[in-house]
Amino acid sequence: MSVPLSAPLSVVIRDATEEDMAAVQAIYAFYVARTAASFEEEPPSVDEVIRRRAEVLERGLPYLVAEERGEVLGYTYAGPWRSRSAYRYTVEDSIYVAPFVTRRGIGKALLGRLIDRCVALGYRQMIAVIGDSANQGSIGLHRALGFRQEGVLRGVGLKFGRWVDVVIMHRVLGGDDRPLPDGGVAPPLPPMPGNASSR
Numbered sequence: 001m002s003v004p005l006s007a008p009l010s011v012v013i014r015d016a017t018e019e020d021m022a023a024v025q026a027i028y029a030f031y032v033a034r035t036a037a038s039f040e041e042e043p044p045s046v047d048e049v050i051r052r053r054a055e056v057l058e059r060g061l062p063y064l065v066a067e068e069r070g071e072v073l074g075y076t077y078a079g080p081w082r083s084r085s086a087y088r089y090t091v092e093d094s095i096y097v098a099p100f101v102t103r104r105g106i107g108k109a110l111l112g113r114l115i116d117r118c119v120a121l122g123y124r125q126m127i128a129v130i131g132d133s134a135n136q137g138s139i140g141l142h143r144a145l146g147f148r149q150e151g152v153l154r155g156v157g158l159k160f161g162r163w164v165d166v167v168i169m170h171r172v173l174g175g176d177d178r179p180l181p182d183g184g185v186a187p188p189l190p191p192m193p194g195n196a197s198s199r
């Protein structure tokens with residue numbers, strides 16, 4: 001499936017800078033405080049958001065923003081899906097668009113560009129871990145960009161005094177028929193730093 005690259009005409013999709021992180025923090029804080037899209041319960045500080053971006057860049061992964069007339073209206077980035085080495089061709093996306101500009105095509109343009117960047121880097125699968133099975137915006141956006149819903153983990157989160165589901169969606173990057181990278185032996189991508197993952 002081809003990925004649309006066009007954003008609304010006045011919107012520019014570009015690599016994020018450290019200066020963008022205050023706007024990114026404000027967008028994310030809105031959704032942390034009011035929705036179950038993220039399972040964080042306290043919005044991180046701007047410094048923490050800067051640290052998280054640096055971690056994404058250290059791994060060579062893309063972190064993008066959508067800007068209109070100098071204002072950051074949304075952002076997206078790719079992170080490792082799991083830390084164990086066999087997962088090294090699989091990434092997870094995160095995407096947030098400011099609440100006052102949703103449904104204008106900004107999410108589609110951001111995620112489309114992220115997918116293209118990850119394909120170009122050699123990644124093979126992208127996974128979306130969507131907070132809340134009522135999150136029609138994220139489910140609809142991912143479906144529109146070729147993700148398939150693979151499952152629902154029922155009640156795995158507790159936020160705002162209710163059990164919250166996680167919806168898992170998945171998309172192949174670059175087509176099913178791509179040959180194995182370098183004969184499937186050499187890892188061309190930097191190893192992901194370890195975390196507490198046990199899978």
Ligand SMILES: CC(C)(COP(=O)(O)OP(=O)(O)OC[C@H]1O[C@@H](n2cnc3c(N)ncnc32)[C@H](O)[C@@H]1OP(=O)(O)O)[C@@H](O)C(=O)NCCC(=O)NCCS
Pocket residue numbers: 031037038094095096097098101102103104105106107108109128129130131135136137138139140141142144
């Ligand atoms: C999910 C989110 C990023 C979508 O961004 P957006 O800019 O509103 O999305 P777009 O306008 O590009 O929508 C593209 C397509 O996605 C689907 N879509 C978007 N919002 C939808 C909704 N509320 N209900 C159903 N489908 C929706 C539609 O197919 C839409 O195309 P259309 O408008 O031509 O019908 C945005 O709603 C958001 O930030 N939500 C809160 C945070 C969140 O859930 N992030 C994801 C965490 S995994």
